[in-house]
Amino acid sequence: MAETTNHEDGRRPVVVVDNLHVDYKVMATGRKTFAGAYKLFDRRARGVRTVSALKGVSFTAYENESIGIIGSNGSGKSTLMRAIVGLTPATKGAVYASSRPNLLGVGAALLKELSGEKNVTLGGLALGFSKKEVEEKYDEIVSFSGLGEFMELPMRTYSSGMSARLKFAIATSKEHEILIVDEALSVGDKDFQKRSEERIRGIREKAGTVFLVSHSMRSIRDTCNRVIWINKGELKMDGDAKDVIEAYEQSK
Numbered sequence: 001m002a003e004t005t006n007h008e009d010g011r012r013p014v015v016v017v018d019n020l021h022v023d024y025k026v027m028a029t030g031r032k033t034f035a036g037a038y039k040l041f042d043r044r045a046r047g048v049r050t051v052s053a054l055k056g057v058s059f060t061a062y063e064n065e066s067i068g069i070i071g072s073n074g075s076g077k078s079t080l081m082r083a084i085v086g087l088t089p090a091t092k093g094a095v096y097a098s099s100r101p102n103l104l105g106v107g108a109a110l111l112k113e114l115s116g117e118k119n120v121t122l123g124g125l126a127l128g129f130s131k132k133e134v135e136e137k138y139d140e141i142v143s144f145s146g147l148g149e150f151m152e153l154p155m156r157t158y159s160s161g162m163s164a165r166l167k168f169a170i171a172t173s174k175e176h177e178i179l180i181v182d183e184a185l186s187v188g189d190k191d192f193q194k195r196s197e198e199r200i201r202g203i204r205e206k207a208g209t210v211f212l213v214s215h216s217m218r219s220i221r222d223t224c225n226r227v228i229w230i231n232k233g234e235l236k237m238d239g240d241a242k243d244v245i246e247a248y249e250q251s252k
């Protein structure tokens with residue numbers, strides 16, 4: 001059957017984002033300016049400032065969708081993902097989800113001082129596995145991460161790509177109904193990116209819903225059937241992956 005962006009075909013909605021607004025209150029320190037020989041703060045620029053990161057975003061995600069989230073730096077993608085998970089409160093509007101979404105990397109509360117091996121246990125327990133289940137999954141997690149000989153070393157000695165691989169391997173060892181991946185793939189090397197994209201497709205095939213935030217249009221094109229373009233806090237375009245990526249690339 002051909003891929004379609006027709007969402008009125010009876011599929012179950014899993015995430016509904018309804019007129020979502022998110023404001024951040026930020027303390028501005030004020031600009032440093034020279035006044036005569038003295039370095040002074042420009043008092044007028046100091047104080048609480050409001051950053052409107054999302055300004056009324058609405059869409060519905062259905063089961064079995066893999067949705068790419070694209071947009072330039074600071075457009076509000078991570079804010080949107082954090083709001084979907086419930087880490088960032090809505091200033092106005094709401095997010096409804098059929099089950100608790102998992103944000104990759106946050107669910108697995110890993111500790112840098114502990115070995116990779118201990119962190120697999122820790123992350124597994126944080127995901128809700130029993131000790132026995134973690135033991136059963138251990139080999140598979142290590143083999144997917146490709147970090148075999150490093151598992152006994154503390155995680156603080158890992159490169160950022162290695163940490164990301166382990167987190168991704170732990171987080172995706174569980175079957176997710178709703179999985180959110182924010183940039184996690186971009187730090188892995190080519191080979192690992194390929195394997196993690198394969199995993200994302202696997203989750204989607206099991207009727208799960210995946211959100212993938214990435215600046216790599218190749219990753220998005222290879223993994224997602226639908227793309228949402230966020231621009232300056234607003235939903236600019238939502239539709240077929242190919243069309244949205246094309247429009248986004250033409251806008252640059």
Ligand SMILES: Nc1ncnc2c1ncn2[C@@H]1O[C@H](COP(=O)(O)OP(=O)(O)OP(=O)(O)O)[C@@H](O)[C@H]1O
Nearest residue numbers: 024026051053071072073074075076077078079080
């Ligand atoms: N914790 C925060 N406190 C204050 N402002 C924030 C916070 N997090 C994000 N912002 C602001 O909200 C806006 C959107 O940021 P966000 O991190 O959602 O962008 P993004 O699309 O994920 O960008 P990138 O592609 O660089 O990851 C930016 O203007 C940013 O400065």
Ligand SMILES: [Mg+2]
Nearest residue numbers: 077078079182
């Ligand atoms: Mg971001």
